[in-house]
Amino acid sequence: MKYTLLIQCDDKKGLVYKISKVLFENDFNIETQQEFVDKENNKFFFRAVIAGEVDKEKLKNEILKEVPCADVEIFKKRKKRLFLLATKEAHALGDILIKQYSGDLDVEIIGVIANRNNLKDLVEKFNIPFYYIPAEGKSRVEHENEMLEIIKPTNPDFIILAKFMRILTPNFVEEFPNKIINIHHSFLPAFIGANPYKQAYDRGVKIIGATAHFVNNNLDDGPIIEQDVTRVNHEMSWEEMRVQGRDIEKIVLSRAIKKAIEDRIFVYANKTIIL
Template sequence: MTDITKHILLMDGPDNKGLIYHVTNVLYRHDLNIIHNDEYVSPGGRFFMRTEFEGTFNTDALLADLKTQLPEGITLRLNPKKKKNIVVLVTKEHHCLGDLLIRYAFDELDADVLAVISNYNVLQPLVSKFGIPFHYVSHEGKTREQHEEAILRTLAIYEPEYLVLAKYMRVLTPGFVNHFPNRIVNIHHSFLPAFVGANPYRQAYERGVKIIGATAHFVNNDLDEGPIIAQNVKDVNHRHSAADMAAEGKDVEKIVLSQALKLVFNDRVFISGNRAVVL
């Protein structure tokens, strides 16, 4: 199979001498042009590298050549540089969804929004303005597992590469998460690991915090404890009520979510244990 496009090579594994040389040498021998390269070695001695390149090549031949030049334990992923296909899950709050839809409409999201799914129909009028399919999948009268099975049936129509939880206010079961390992991105309305779970602004107010924040992270089977992709904060003081903090926090949430998605969709995030390494 021959490709003519820009690609991104992702590599991680135990650090060794000459890793960068071996990769760049193979790309050179295949007559490929490196556009951008980033690398990082963790304190524990794990090597990460993201290489963006362009040219015409045979995928199988290139990967085989790389594997012969690299030591054991190295993981390689080769992705075309293209928009990702995503489905957005929401509940009732509009601010993160609205921001994503506007970015999508103006080609600033690096993704194609295939559909929006919600357990309420509150946001259907907003989504319809952008010509995107909206699926109302109610949780009423269903167990959590039954509701998630209904969502999975809808997702099977689209086969998205990523799910984005844009203020989706339901805890996902391990069974659901296992369908999309490291492919569900959530925005949490606090500066994790502080104030996990529900009502974080009320928790922050009661502790008298001087900053509030938002955290975008991958979803795993521990509530609000998946690898953190991006965070940001905003100053507050004793004059802010919990409601004031929540209102201020909405701007931080949508900015952090869009920043995180840009990193993920551009293949800049590696998962290492419960940490996200961003290149």
């Protein structure tokens, strides 16, 4: 058995010592351990992967006795369960499907919801339930509630927006705090909003990018998990930029998923600390 221990609290002297003491006295094998202090906000972040038998409640209580104010989470290592949302583009979704299929991404895909129907065939090739939930003629909240009815009972670890081209309202977002990961097809905060490739083309940039972030209530403004870029030039149309950008989108998204399912990401002050 392996467990990931995540601790977040106000920084003060001796935190590593006190936490290490608990771990040492429990005779755990510590596979990896990192800590980080955000000096600007005086916050301490700690992550360890522990091998052995762990009584989660007992361990948590022992840590809280040493470090009272801490926010302590202990995750048993297991295959994380993802629910995917998409619209009509296949690249980000397809990359996750292939990676799950080949084992490069150690997850279970519970299902895929899309507001278009064209990805049904692809998803079902992989024996994954596909739910076509069109948005036409529905309010945002009605559409979201239809999705929530399917998603909520499955209790996913993360919801992945694999080019889901609709804005989610607080009605949906607040159900899954720091559990919804979106891939935005630009190097945020550049080109917020619609058609960032067209915006990038019009602005004449020499590099385009993609950004994976947690979704919060401010559109395109959630905590950034991962970004990457690729070079473009004056010879390219915005449609060519879009095709080239898709490779970056899918890779940035799958890197972000990897960090999330390994329980490596802390969120604080609208930023991510990745240990």
